Amino acid sequence: MATIATAPAGAGVERCRVRDQLILAFLLSANRLNENRSRVEFARTPEFREEARMAFDRSRRQCKRLQGVIALHCLNHKC
Numbered sequence: 001m002a003t004i005a006t007a008p009a010g011a012g013v014e015r016c017r018v019r020d021q022l023i024l025a026f027l028l029s030a031n032r033l034n035e036n037r038s039r040v041e042f043a044r045t046p047e048f049r050e051e052a053r054m055a056f057d058r059s060r061r062q063c064k065r066l067q068g069v070i071a072l073h074c075l076n077h078k079c
Helices: 011-041 046-077
Strands: none
Touching: 011 046
């Protein structure tokens, strides 16, 4: 029979919670990135396309920033 490992109380659990919150933020940002990609694809006017492209670029930078934050957090906390 296999045993289920449980997380110890204390700092280890908090580290995982922070990591999980960062991953959730990344997933929400990636979802926004996909929405903005669609807006660029289906833009009808050059003005709307440019606005959508700027939103897409902001979303892409946010995803890249969050990837770095997650990697740094996991490197520092070994999670």
